[in-house]
Amino acid sequence: MGGEAAGVLVAVEGLDGAGKATLVAALRDAATRRGATVATIAFPRYDDDVHAALAGEALRGEHGDTGTSVHAMALLFALDRRAARDELAARRRDCDVVLVDRYVASNAAYGSARRHETIGPFAAWVHATEIDRFALPVPDAQVLVRVPPEIAAQRVRDRAAADAHRDPDAFEADAELQGRCAAVYDALAREQWLAPWWVTDNRQTGEQALTRTADDVLDAVLGAVSAPGSSVRSDSIET
Ligand SMILES: Nc1ncnc2c1ncn2[C@@H]1O[C@H](COP(=O)(O)OP(=O)(O)O)[C@@H](O)[C@H]1O
Numbered sequence: 001m002g003g004e005a006a007g008v009l010v011a012v013e014g015l016d017g018a019g020k021a022t023l024v025a026a027l028r029d030a031a032t033r034r035g036a037t038v039a040t041i042a043f044p045r046y047d048d049d050v051h052a053a054l055a056g057e058a059l060r061g062e063h064g065d066t067g068t069s070v071h072a073m074a075l076l077f078a079l080d081r082r083a084a085r086d087e088l089a090a091r092r093r094d095c096d097v098v099l100v101d102r103y104v105a106s107n108a109a110y111g112s113a114r115r116h117e118t119i120g121p122f123a124a125w126v127h128a129t130e131i132d133r134f135a136l137p138v139p140d141a142q143v144l145v146r147v148p149p150e151i152a153a154q155r156v157r158d159r160a161a162a163d164a165h166r167d168p169d170a171f172e173a174d175a176e177l178q179g180r181c182a183a184v185y186d187a188l189a190r191e192q193w194l195a196p197w198w199v200t201d202n203r204q205t206g207e208q209a210l211t212r213t214a215d216d217v218l219d220a221v222l223g224a225v226s227a228p229g230s231s232v233r234s235d236s237i238e239t
């Protein structure tokens, strides 16, 4: 890898508490062990971008009715990514693998779920706004970290109990929204929305299971990217 080719852009997606940050760290370690250079970016970039900061505040009830508007929230998340375009391009120039913790599909999943849609007008608007208009790069692969919503919700609660700064926000506290969001994510993966998806089951606990999952994901994602003939696949990675 390297040279003129842009680093592989891998988006990690899933519910709040699904285990995205945990998998991103495991993927970074696994890719590094294989000799690849790796960069990671987590969206929303609360500390680095004003749109992300505003979205975070709106999720906690600030800024009047901003949080109740599906499109306003999605625009703030999208503008955060738009402002990260140069950084994304630079990381892809410098590194073999760029891992993003949430990306464009998060907007499609959460916004569609909020509007009680699956893949419909809202997902089309997200594509038109972020890909067609903002020219954000299409990822090479999208990984759905899949767990039942009840397990994700329990992890969010445990995390909040352990860390006062991780109090559940408006989306995290809405169990019905998380349930609909899980269904939209499944549909996005099934339909290969935007780019190829891989689905990984993250119910299992333990370091070993995580390392195995990260290795399986890397094999699948990097294998498919370096062998374009094999193109779009929807393999389910069993852990
Ligand atoms: N496979 C797993 N089994 C048990 N706990 C997990 C697993 N993956 C993540 N966790 C825990 O669940 C919580 C949420 O994980 P995190 O990676 O922060 O999720 P996300 O980034 O999707 O919100 C964390 O406390 C993490 O340690």
Ligand SMILES: Cc1cn([C@H]2C[C@H](O)[C@@H](COP(=O)(O)OP(=O)(O)O)O2)c(=O)[nH]c1=O
Pocket (backbone or CB within 6 Å): 016, 043, 044, 074, 077, 078, 102, 103, 104, 106, 107, 110, 111, 169, 171, 172
């Ligand atoms: C990045 C992004 C997040 N979201 C939602 C998902 C989450 O419920 C919420 C906050 O993002 P999240 O990554 O969960 O941040 P944190 O765990 O630090 O609170 O915003 C979108 O709806 N669209 C997006 O583009």
